[in-house]
Amino acid sequence: MPVVYPHHQPPDSPRHAVLTTIASDSHTWNLLFLQLLLEEQGWEVTNLGACVPVDVLVEEAAARTPDLIVVSTVNGHGAEEAPGLARAVRAVPALAEVPLVVGGKLDTSGSTGPDVHAALTDAGFDAVLTGASAVPGLLALLDGLPEHRHGRSHADAVR
Amino acid sequence: MPSAEPAPAAGAFHRFMADAARVGALVVQPRMGFADPARMRAGLIATRAADATTVGTLTLDSFTRVGDYAAAARAAAQGHHLNGYPLVSMDRETTTGLLDGVHGPGFPVQVRHGSARPGRIVEALIAAGLDATEGGPVSYCLPYGRTPLATSVRAWAEACRSLAALREAGTEPHLETFGGCMLGQLCPPALLVALSVLEAKFFRRHGLRSVSLSYAQQISPEQDEEAVHALRALAADHLPDTSWHVVLYTYMGVYPETRVGALRLVADAARLAVRTGAARLIVKTPAESARIPSVEENVTALETAAAAARTARPAAPPPSTGIEAEARSLVEAVLHLHDDLGQALVRAFAHGYLDVPFCLHPDNAGRTRSFISDRGRLEWSRTGSLPLGRSTAATPSRRLTSSGLLHALNHVRNRYDDPAALLGRAG
């Protein structure tokens, strides 16, 4: 039997997540899975697709400040590339405080150890989610986020 | 080999495959790549020494694939691990040095990459004395990033011409299509067969005379056998005046996590290759589900596959369920769209005549959907605008959920990782 994640009733103005990957990573099954997962939790998701240049992510996120940015990468270059992504996001004042998480398979040796994590949190990620606990970890994190971080007006939310 | 003119030094890869075909041995090949040249060389030497008929591979890293050669150079210089060999960022001497005494007529090396703009890669592989690579305007575009399909078509036409120009110097270059794989999983076989044939035809029209057509093992052995036979039938009709063979890829989707399951899957792929008359098999290792495999894990996979291949014999095709007819309808419909095959491919995707299920690329229409049937086969649940000829009965799709998607993606992994299944087989 498949694991079924509990669905949440979408609120009137759903919280908005930008879902992305690093510029060198073309894997998309992870993105499709996470998009569905977040939508089932009542989130509105902007899925930026494969091989997202950092500039494209920053532009998208700055144009409409999201309530969450999720970076998923599995090609083994995450440890190399994701720190630069975090620094670029954090350099934009409007994005300095937006919850920013990264997960997947982050290096080429299958490690889920604290070394990779430290460099990534130093660079600006709020959470690094790998291995079997990644998805439950994300769900727990979603539950802990405020309903509306920015107290956006409805007009803003449907823009 | 159709060409009558003298070929002083036929391409190493082309010649090796032609010779292997005469002997009838299944050629096995890793998808191996490391940033460190010494490790890359050691990997090639170990591949050559494996107890199997092998060819070597340089699998390139993701920075190189997307054209960020500076990032690849920086990471390699700092001794960081990459997921492949950064061919374009290394100087030529480094590459010729690592190939020296390893690569040759008895052990050809192919470059596998995944780039929609392969110009610099093709330049670098030719400069390093290599003559074989992999790709295609569609199959190295849609699964590999966000480059527009039209850009990829132009870049691949040019790359084909650069490769084909090797013939003037007496080398027969070889090009393999990745069209039989696409996103690696959940694509009904007829579409994979059609894409493989269309890309091989594209290569031929742009001057290549030695090509291979891929097909990736899916979830049902019977369906796969039918598909490979269909691929051979279409190739025979569509590639006159061409030297071609079929290359099978060991399962390209979510892979078993257990060592036993992983090796059982590659062994099944090897038997499938022999039963269907495929000439070459790309293997997967026990590390596939988790990380980049070591040299030793690659050798284990190669030898497991070769041993399994020795236990199998070519077999007659299973009863048809219509894969060949469906693939033919797709190919014919695309060919009718434009005289220029590149233009035809671009239009085909724009019209949804070709439409890969679950593909997020902006140029894919996204109106098709597949599912795993009760009989354990890949079927269409939505055919979108695919011109499938006879009305293929599509079973209406259920709503796509994260758990439903994961369940379908894990179908093969679960089957092979289940110890009960192993006992069942042995008993």
Ligand code: B12
């Ligand atoms: C299918 C596949 C492909 C397809 C992808 C098609 C596409 N457009 O998506 C193709 C064949 C094209 C492909 C290409 C490549 N691939 Co690939 N691919 C796979 C494979 C077999 C399955 C991936 C999959 O579909 N998973 C299904 C999804 C749902 O699972 P997932 O991605 O693991 O994500 C889960 C968790 O990780 C988690 N998760 C992921 N991200 C995040 C983020 C957050 C925040 C959270 C909470 C959770 C989370 O949630 C998901 C559900 O549990 C894996 C190996 C495997 N797993 O068996 C290799 C694999 C991921 N690929 C790999 C590599 C290296 C590549 C290539 C670079 C080629 C190469 N050198 O071998 C290229 C990519 C080119 C590029 N520019 O990056 C490596 C990565 C190695 C590493 N990390 O050390 C793997 C592990 C195979 C291997 N062992 O070599 N690949």
